[in-house]
Structure formats: C-alpha cells, structure tokens
Amino acid sequence: MRETGRAEKRARILEAASRVFASKGFFAATVAEVAREAKVADGTIYLYFRSKDDLLLRLVEARMNALCRAMQEVLAPIEDPVEKLSAFIRYHLEMVERSPEEAQVLIVELRQSGPDLKRELAELMRPYLAMLQRILEEGIARGVMRPLDPRAVRHAIFGALDEVALAWLLRGRRFDLAQNAEQLAELFVGGLAQTSPRSTP
Amino acid sequence: MRETGRAEKRARILEAASRVFASKGFFAATVAEVAREAKVADGTIYLYFRSKDDLLLRLVEARMNALCRAMQEVLAPIEDPVEKLSAFIRYHLEMVERSPEEAQVLIVELRQSGPDLKRELAELMRPYLAMLQRILEEGIARGVMRPLDPRAVRHAIFGALDEVALAWLLRGRRFDLAQNAEQLAELFVGGLAQTSPRSTP
Amino acid sequence: MRETGRAEKRARILEAASRVFASKGFFAATVAEVAREAKVADGTIYLYFRSKDDLLLRLVEARMNALCRAMQEVLAPIEDPVEKLSAFIRYHLEMVERSPEEAQVLIVELRQSGPDLKRELAELMRPYLAMLQRILEEGIARGVMRPLDPRAVRHAIFGALDEVALAWLLRGRRFDLAQNAEQLAELFVGGLAQTSPRSTP
Amino acid sequence: MRETGRAEKRARILEAASRVFASKGFFAATVAEVAREAKVADGTIYLYFRSKDDLLLRLVEARMNALCRAMQEVLAPIEDPVEKLSAFIRYHLEMVERSPEEAQVLIVELRQSGPDLKRELAELMRPYLAMLQRILEEGIARGVMRPLDPRAVRHAIFGALDEVALAWLLRGRRFDLAQNAEQLAELFVGGLAQTSPRSTP
DNA sequence: AATGAATGAGAGTTCATTCAT
DNA sequence: TATGAATGAACTCTCATTCAT
Numbered sequence A, B, C, D: 001m002r003e004t005g006r007a008e009k010r011a012r013i014l015e016a017a018s019r020v021f022a023s024k025g026f027f028a029a030t031v032a033e034v035a036r037e038a039k040v041a042d043g044t045i046y047l048y049f050r051s052k053d054d055l056l057l058r059l060v061e062a063r064m065n066a067l068c069r070a071m072q073e074v075l076a077p078i079e080d081p082v083e084k085l086s087a088f089i090r091y092h093l094e095m096v097e098r099s100p101e102e103a104q105v106l107i108v109e110l111r112q113s114g115p116d117l118k119r120e121l122a123e124l125m126r127p128y129l130a131m132l133q134r135i136l137e138e139g140i141a142r143g144v145m146r147p148l149d150p151r152a153v154r155h156a157i158f159g160a161l162d163e164v165a166l167a168w169l170l171r172g173r174r175f176d177l178a179q180n181a182e183q184l185a186e187l188f189v190g191g192l193a194q195t196s197p198r199s200t201p
Numbered sequence E: 001a002a003t004g005a006a007t008g009a010g011a012g013t014t015c016a017t018t019c020a021t
Numbered sequence F: 001t002a003t004g005a006a007t008g009a010a011c012t013c014t015c016a017t018t019c020a021t
Helices: A003-024 A031-038 A042-048 A052-075 A081-098 A100-107 A115-141 A150-170 A177-192 B003-024 B031-038 B042-048 B052-075 B081-098 B100-107 B115-141 B150-170 B177-192 C003-024 C031-038 C042-048 C052-075 C081-098 C100-107 C115-141 C150-170 C177-192 D003-024 D031-038 D042-048 D052-075 D081-098 D100-107 D115-141 D150-170 D177-192
Strands: none
Touching: A003 A031, A003 A042, A003 A052, A003 A100, A031 A042, A031 A052, A052 A081, A052 A100, A052 A115, A081 A100, A081 A115, A081 A150, A081 A177, A100 A150, A115 A150, A115 B150, A150 A177, A150 B115, A150 B150, A150 B177, A177 B150, A177 B177, B003 B031, B003 B042, B003 B052, B003 B100, B031 B042, B031 B052, B052 B081, B052 B100, B052 B115, B081 B100, B081 B115, B081 B150, B081 B177, B100 B150, B115 B150, B150 B177, C003 C031, C003 C042, C003 C052, C003 C100, C031 C042, C031 C052, C052 C081, C052 C100, C052 C115, C081 C100, C081 C115, C081 C150, C081 C177, C100 C150, C115 C150, C115 D150, C150 C177, C150 D115, C150 D150, C150 D177, C177 D150, C177 D177, D003 D031, D003 D042, D003 D052, D003 D100, D031 D042, D031 D052, D052 D081, D052 D100, D052 D115, D081 D100, D081 D115, D081 D150, D081 D177, D100 D150, D115 D150, D150 D177
C-alpha cells in the first residue's frame, strides 16, 4: 500500500460517493455515510478531498473524463458527421443504460448545489459538450447539416438526452432506453438534414 | 386587511421564496432568509405553508398553473399542430426571458430535492408536458408529423428547452434567447417534418 | 351573556384544559389546543388566565375545591375516625373511577412542571391532605389509632392512593379499583389499629 | 483514554443530566444545559444517547439497576418476610436520604414525559417493584402476613415511599426521613400482621 | 497515513403570548 | 369582550470538519 494504495483508496472513496450520492442525492448524503460505504474513517475523506463539494466535483470530473474518452473512441472511426451525431446520441444513452448509478450522479445530482458549485460543475461538462458541438460544426461546414446555430443545437441535443435519461431513471428504468435513443437520433438527424437537395427533382 | 390580506401575504412569501431559492438554491436557502425577504417573522411562514418543502412545492405549483394557463391561451387560436409546436417552443423561452427569476425556480431548483420531493415536483409538471404531448399526437394523427414516439419526443423537446434556458441563466443571460428559440423551433419542426411527400414529384 | 357568560366561559376553558392536559400531558399540550377544544380564540384564554401555568394552577384549584367539598360531605355523618379513614380511602378511589380524566390531571400532570409551579401545586393540595391528617389526629387522640406520626402516615396514605390510581390509569383502567380500595382500607386500618388493648383479657 | 474514556464520558453526561433534570425538571431542562454541565459540546450528547428522551431513560435505567443491586444485597441475609419488608422500607428511604439528587430523578422527574416515555419508564421500575411483591407473596404464603392482594399492597407501599420522599425533597429535606421510615415500617408491618395469633393469650 | 471522537454553528420548526382589529 | 394572525425566542438535533492519538 504505497503509491497504488493511495490511488486505490481515492478511487474507492469516489465509488462510494457515487453510490451514496446516487441513492440519496448530494445534499441528503452525509460525508459519514460515504466514509462508511468506502470503509474508511470520516477524517480520511479529508486526506483525499478538500470538502464535500470537492468530492462531488472530483467525482463528476472522473466520470466526465471516462465518458469523454469512451465517446472519443466510439466516434473516431466514423467519418460522416451525420452518422457521428447519430452514434453520439445512441452511445450516450447506452452508457446511461449500462451504468445508471453513475449517470444518476451526472444527470440528477449535477445541479444540486449552490450557484458556485454549479458553475464549476458546468465547467467540467464543457469538453463533452465541445465534442458534440464540433460534430455539428463539421456537419455544417461540409454542407451535410443545415446551418443552424451549433451552440443552440448542442444545448438542445444535450438537454434532450439529459431529460430522457432523467425520465428513465425517475420512472425506475421501466421503458426501453435504446428505443428512445433511436427516436432521438432520427429526430435530430431529421431536424438537421439539408432539405433543399430533396426538393430538387 | 381581511381576505385580501391573507392572500397577499401568501403571495408575498411565495415571491420572496422565489427570489431566495433562485439566488441561493433551495437547499442553501434558509426559511429565515425567506422570512426576512418577505418581511414576516420566521413563524409566519408556517401559518401559510406546512414546511420548507411545501413552500417549494406550492411555489412550483403556482408558477406551473400560471404557465399552463398562459400557454393555453397562446395555443388556442392556432390550428396547425406544426405551428402550435413552433409557438410552444418560442413562447416557452419568451416566458423564461420575461421572468428569469421564476424560470430559475422551475428549471434549476426543480430537481434540488430528496427523491420524495422530486417525485411530487415531477407530478406538478405533468399538465404542461401533457400539453406538449397532445400537440405531437395530433400532428402525427393528422399526418403532418412523422410517427415518432410522442413521449420520447416530448422529453426531448422539454429537455432541450430546459437546457437552453439553463445555459442562458447560468451564463448571465448574455446571449439572445429569442434567436435560440427560432433555432430550436426550426430544428424540431424539421425533425418532425414528413419528408416522404416532398420526395414525390 | 354577562356575568354568567363570563363564569361559564371560564368553566368551559377549564373543562377543555382538563381534557387536553389529561390526554397529552401538561407540557405536550398547547394553549392553541385548549382554545380549540373550548371553542374560543387563542387569545381569549389570556383574558381569563394569566398564563399556561396559571391555567393548570386554577384547574387544579377548582378540582381540589370540588373534591374537598364532596369528601367533606361524605365524612360529615361518620363519627368513628377509623370508619372515617376507611371511607376516605374508598371514596377517593371511587372519585378516581368516576372521573378518570379529572383524576389524571390531579395525579399525573400535577408533577409535570418546573419546581416553582410544583410548589404552588403542592400548596393547593394542602386542604385535602389536612382533612386526612385531622382524621388521623382525632383517631390518635381518641385512642382508637396507634400514635404514629400523623404527618408521616398522611403522606403514606396519600402516596398509596396516588400510586394505585396512577397504576390504574396507566394500565388502561383494566383492574378493579373498588377492590383495591377495600384492600387499602384494610391495610391502613389494620396498620393503625390499637393492638395492645385487644390482647388484654 | 480508550475504553475507560468512553465510559467515563458517558457517566459524566449522565451525572450532569441527573443534576440538571433534578434542578429544573426534565422538560424545562435543555440539552445544551446538560452539555454545559458535563463540559462537552452539545453534539457530543448525541454520540452517547439517541435523544433527550433516551438520556432520561438511560439515566433512570442506571439508577434503577444500582438500586436493585443494593437492595438485593441488603435483603439477601434476611429470612423473615416481615423483617424483609421492614428493611425494604427503611433502606429505600435511607438511599433517598443518602443521594437525594438521584432520588429526585427517580421520584420526581420519572413521570414528567409524554405517555410513550412514561410507559418505558414504568417498565424500568418493574424489577424493583417485583422484588417488593415477592416479599409480600412469600409472607402470605408462609402465613406471616394477611392474605391481602399483593399487587395492591405493593402499589400502596411504593406510593407511600414515593410520596414521603417527595415531600421530604420538596420541603427542602427539613424533617427526619429515618424517623418517617420507622413509622412507615410499623404502619405497613402492622397492617399486614396476622391478627388472629394475638387473640391467643 | 489513518482514525473516529469531538466540536459547535446552524438548521427547521413550534408555540406561549401579544395586539390591531 | 373576543378574535386569531403575527411574532420571535428557544428548542432539539445534524453534520461538515478538525485534530489528538
């Protein structure tokens, strides 16, 4: 238990925090509970994280990094921006379906915080949103997507994904998320499709 | 100061709660602060509301009712479901722009709560979401919208509106919300448009 | 509703207080509850009583007065101090059985109070205890009771009655109080009986 | 300061609670006051006790256990049930005289509580009352006591002891408790004495 | 590095009492 | 005289954070 020990314990605390925040919400969760779940002493948390807020921040950071990396890999081999967008939507919800607990933190608890924390959390989401925006920009640049404001569309798509995931989580995961992913992909791909070429006979 | 007095004071407390919750977040806000803002004693709050949770619930209820009524009136004279949807999107964000503080509560604080409260809040949103869904169902029924799953699309549109509004609020209202509304309207109207008829010469 | 009105309302409040204090305990009971039970406004209580403490004090006072008067009448026609004592014991528990709610206040709630209030309450009990003591003193003077310290015996008898009544009330009035009264009467009459004269042939 | 430290602090809090409850009454006493008296932080109380109610419960429990053990030892070497009863009465009041503060809690505050707490407290008294009842039952069985209902007599004796102790405490311990104990012992021993043997010359 | 007992500020809520009507 | 809405002090209990071991 040296260097690896440290990293492992940090990870264990983050895992514990993820579970506890997901099940109780960030505010209702207590540091003591996270400590118990991680099988460390209360004080130990503070050797790895500055505060409860910091714990959430680092948790979201870790999840976002993993999500970004994974999404990157999924999108890399795809050439067409339209297909990229479609893959983005489907893969995002696939991840939610695969790790609902992690998703819970990113989706639901993310906004549970005072304004300061909220701003910091938004900052952490940026790389992910940037990926989405780049797809849109490229689609527009290549002329395969309508020239709508990429930032507005990015927010729209992200909000849609978020809301669908939230509904799925809140309703106890009772509907088919993959099917919803298809619907969303069609909706947004259709919404961004260049319509003029079709009108030409 | 008889019947009007009571209702006015209740409204004053709701106004105060709206401001305080918006600026600090529901959890960080204290009942004492709401009382101070409303210029009543701490205990007075409890003559009008059962608890802090109830205060949020009633606040969201009031705002939702107003929003539903207003939206109803806007949509009533419109016949075409596609135009109705377009109007829904534009008017929703128009309201956000007009009363950002109220929106803050509906959009941001709405999810700040333990799971129990969250469920009750979701319940309060239902009539509004139902309106949106009905537009989609009618559009599909009349054959002017693609037969996508109305529930999925409803979530998508609502999430998109929410996220755009949230971004606008968090960034200090620095971009043009009306313009974004146009973009969203185009995006979703396009995404729902029946494409096949066009391909027929 | 003039002079009689006042007295009647005062009595109504006392009745209400009796019921509420009996069912909840003096501390747990609220003035608002008493007011509701008496069908008067909260503030009205304070037109008739100085404070919540005063309300209890006046309630006990009224009950003690009634109890004293009734006991007085019961004992008046009895000549023999031993029979008087026996009647006192039986009648005391008879009253408890007849009006358990009033008894509850006198027995149980009587001690629920800070030390100041407690002293004042003890003061109110004095006339009743004095009656008992006088019986004992006369019995001793006449040589029909053993010359035990009348004050000590008075406390003993009163404590015994109190405890038996308390047990009866706490156990949900499930045993026969009259039978217990007989037992107590025998016990104390026996305990106070002059034994030596009898042994002389 | 390991195992002993914990137990000692718990004991210190109980001592403090005993003093504070005795001087102010359970209801009027505040947890903050107990904490101050015990020289610990407010929150520390809750590391050792679940609630203010629990604090009283555990306090009574500890006192009752000690009382039972001590009484057990006193009675063990005594054979004759009549003498046992006499010793019980004298020793009970001796204990009150020796530790008036502890007695205050057991006697006075014991009934200061809502009905739920009251029932739990009554439960804690049972072993002690059972000891008393057993003495009576044995006395009756051996034919050295009159066959009065042991439960009724038990209540009577306990109530008498309670009341005498209460009076002594409320009057500022101004009369001789030991003397009263003698009187009570004579009273009850006399009351329970088999009278028939006396008639034999 | 790790512990977990201790801290104490601060939360929501209650309720005896007052006073304008 | 009666009302009951309003008050605000005071309560119990929680929990993020610290620090002696």
